């Protein structure tokens with residue numbers, strides 16, 4: 407009797423969960439209650455609406471299996487929150503009291519850890535240590551005050567290997583309540599999480615036991631060419647917040663501009679620590695927020711600098727064939743094995759042109775048509791688009807940059823000069839040991855065939 411009445415009260419108090427079915431980048435959610443702030447834009451994501459309940463911001467997260475379109479033509483069966491992986495971004499203001507209802511619709515228990523937050527130990531979300539795990543079908547309540555402004559994330563702390571490999575994660579932003587000496591106002595504020603998956607070509611569900619050999623490198627569970635561009639107005643001050651929930655580091659590289667690292671998940675960085683850079687490494691479990699003045703018009707690549715992270719599945723286990731003339735071989739082998747494909751005798755770029763047959767629900771390894779041809783990218787790659795005529799607050803993709811005449815690299819068609827080759831060998835600080843005059847002889851002993859093995 408008592409238990410029934412308690413649960414009825416709890417049900418009545420539960421805010422209605424909001425779900426998202428689209429992987430499009432949603433417009434920033436301008437706060438309708440509470441202190442005002444400049445909302446963020448979650449790349450290919452959205453911000454979770456809240457309910458004000460007697461001064462408390464109430465959110466409702468539902469942990470559940472989801473279908474995430476990782477790029478057009480490729481859908482993955484992941485786990486996430488409220489219809490998507492990653493889950494919705496949570497945006498609050500420093501000093502807000504926040505109550506988060508978490509309903510578990512997964513086939514196994516879960517919990518949520520609020521990465522980087524100052525909160526009571528019992529709200530930190532490590533299942534078994536800080537709380538009992540949330541069993542399937544149950545709803546738990548987390549409540550704390552968002553004490554520090556900054557860039558944070560949330561993710562399960564129960565069967566983490568499976569649940570994070572399946573895409574369970576989300577962004578959390580605590581905006582400063584008043585002007586903060588180390589937090590500048592910006593016109594555009596983007597955020598995304600780095601995640602990686604191992605989904606066999608033709609399959610849809612990640613292999614969760616994978617430790618190192620991931621084949622999909624994602625921003626917000628999207629891969630190039632499925633990652634939306636970051637569209638800004640010329641001379642906007644831009645902030646990009648990045649969190650890394652993969653199992654390796656990602657040197658994030660921006661073209662055309664220098665940026666400062668203005669914050670980590672530890673909070674805003676002291677000004678004395680800020681260096682102008684064009685690449686910043688985001689290590690495992692870290693968050694970085696970068697800021698720059700977008701004062702160069704154009705289309706600027708923004709990507710992870712590990713070249714294997716800007717390609718999609720099938721990029722591994724491919725032998726290097728550069729310099730090997732195997733023309734004609736493919737055709738001969740094709741008579742024996744119909745789908746056989748020889749890869750890249752002049753480099754891998756051939757592969758984008760070959761349009762090799764790939765299984766259904768699989769992305770090409772390198773793809774993406776730009777205004778001048780194939781971009782030959784995949785994975786963690788997008789474009790910062792800086793435009794003079796982009797309206798304030800307009801996040802629409804303006805299309806390709808129209809380069810002013812005379813500002814595009816072009817082909818030289820004049821006479822070729824005689825090559826002048828430099829003759830000298832490189833110097834050496836110390837002489838090498840005299841080479842031995844006799845060749846090294848390697849004797850190979852064949853295993854005897856009658857060893858009984």
Ligand SMILES: [Cu+2]
Nearest residue numbers: 656710712715
């Ligand atoms: Cu990377």
